[in-house]
Amino acid sequence: MVDWVVELMDTLGAPGAGIAIALENLFPPLPSEVILPLSGFTASRGSMNLLDALIWTTLGSVVGALALYGVGALLGRERTLAIAAKLPLVKVSDIEKTEAWFLRHGKKAVFFGRMIPIFRSLISIPAGVERMPILQFTLLTLIGSAIWNTVFVMAGYLLGEQWHLVETYVGIGSKVVLGVVVLAVLIFIGVRLGERRKGRHAAGR
Template structure:
């Protein structure tokens, strides 16, 4: 928290409005945090679980900045963010558990350009790296939201899943909130410049990954059909 003398020396806009200048989802989320404090941080992280274009890499440093200004407790912000991440993970875990492996495998096999082997491969990967996958996945954009689904499908014990989720989310949240708190107003120009870019980049990377997968799958099926026309 800044000293009174330092706070007086800061620009008026910094001292009175920590959220102006942000675009799209990011602007809305930061306004939510500015209004509701730690509860807003939790709401923002819960929303990020279901709306991936809200990147926590932009949201959490802003929470740290608001804590630096004295508008919330940094520990409270971290706790709210971590609890919200766990609640969101539980919801996706429940979705996976409701589907189950048999139903999910059947569903995957019916989807265009997907095969039962895709599910089998993912299942083998998760069986080998389940705990590590959850831990690391909590620190990867997009994967962070959906890594809970295979955990639910495979019925990873809920206490174990919760532990890995809290560890991964806790470290991730502490890192980004800590950066915002440590750098204070210096973090604001960076967030203003990159908030919209980050949202767009997350969507672009996801679209590119899906596009590459689809192109590779179409090419593979085309070659297989040419080698064996009976497959057509």
């Protein structure tokens, strides 16, 4: 993957880094903690301008986020509720609670979500489902992504040949976030199965 990103940037320069980041939003297995520091390292070698790297990677983040926003908007609230009603252990009320939470905290979620691994991509979908004003969504995404991208591009620029250290340390944080998500899912499943058992016992009396 690193070789592919290097080849893309060698061929297209800073726009290549932007394309890689746009794809990272759509395909999370392409981690930004690799692409961004590598972009900074490439800029430190003079293969691309540092400012161009920052601008293009941020533009790529916005384009990728808007694509996922479009997916959420096409899905819509009614389809989301219909899908939720067919999922095992999921209640429509779960989606409605999530919807209410997003309506209260959506701006913060979109802004800070740009700086949290895994959620960086996923947060765009509920924003589209809830039809957050697109200019607001774009601005929050732009600012949040600019902060995240600048930190990692500059880290790669300053670390030079040691740019891969960024991936090592951020990878630990990503695993922690993933672990928390998995734990939350397991707790949710456990609680919901417990509720089902109680319901069966009550019905059998």
